[in-house]
């Protein structure tokens with residue numbers, strides 16, 4: 001295998017097409033898919049050297065594979081990280097990034113507005129393993145400070161959040177974590193790697209569900225953990241190697257292809273999302289629109305400071321559950337699905353799907369009412385999406 005020779009510092013769009021490429025002796029242009037579990041050694045001595053780390057070659061695809069390595073390297077270049085490890089799903093990335101860094105007796109502080117499965121890991125799983133956790137209102141810096149204990153090891157948050165699209169001050173929260181001797185883990189899924197760079201604001205670990213914008217065409221599950229070389233080597237690498245939530249080489253190959261078009265897709269989807277947010281805000285049946293770059297978003301100033309675009313998701317409120325269901329059921333182009341980041345526009349009703357298991361009080365704290373809808377804006381012509389939503393709103397009116 002040969003790596004493309006390092007050249008002068010290249011811009012992100014170029015890195016996303018060429019970065020991390022390893023070529024086999026065949027000189028293939030498209031990245032090769034190494035769908036293999038293990039690797040053969042020419043001699044026993046070679047096997048010994050590989051296991052001792054004297055020869056950096058591949059050993060077993062649970063922890064290293066050339067196609068997966070290309071994906072990890074390309075993600076490092078995109079994120080400005082020293083090291084990355086790919087995982088089977090976004091949840092594998094979140095779970096490993098937290099579990100690998102704590103032991104019984106430690107304490108984790110997390111923003112309450114978390115994706116449901118992340119909430120399970122923080123609220124249920126960690127305490128069962130003897131790791132205490134505290135959930136705070138992520139927008140209130142005093143809550144993060146007040147939650148700190150001598151044994152606090154990690155802070156964890158998503159920003160923007162799902163589905164409320166709250167924006168948290170990454171720099172201020174990273175400073176509080178570091179003053180407490182803790183590390184900040186950021187789930188950057190909603191922002192996308194194109195629109196927010198958490199390491200620039202002090203994050204120690206960035207995690208993604210690659211299932212979302214990185215694939216971008218609704219095909220494969222995947223995740224990735226990015227951090228310093230030291231942090232990956234000290235805790236993450238061994239945890240993943242021994243517990244085994246590895247990314248399939250096939251999925252890594254799909255993700256590599258996804259990365260090539262990520263900047264184009266995210267730019268188009270974010271531009272359509274901004275236009276749709278403005279359209280929705282003018283409609284009679286819509287009581288409120290949430291979009292981080294709109295003037296009426298409570299953290300618009302922070303969002304503009306921290307993000308390069310408002311993102312590809314828009315949340316909005318109609319009168320009640322009946323209105324939300326009538327609207328979504330009338331859509332022809334936009335599909336009903338709880339996924340996001342796809343080329344296809346997807347709408348979901350958080351109260352009855354992604355956040356169904358929360359108590360009504362917990363949903364209310366997160367602003368998830370029966371009339372809330374979350375729209376993941378895709379790559380369709382924005383005029384068709386606006387027309388589709390207009391037809392959906394008309395159906396609400398017809399009761």
Ligand SMILES: Cc1ncc(COP(=O)(O)O)c(C=O)c1O
Nearest residue numbers: 089090091115187189209211222
């Ligand atoms: C913010 C966030 N984090 C993590 C995940 C989990 O990702 P996956 O479905 O790839 O496990 C999701 C999935 O929706 C998500 O929205």
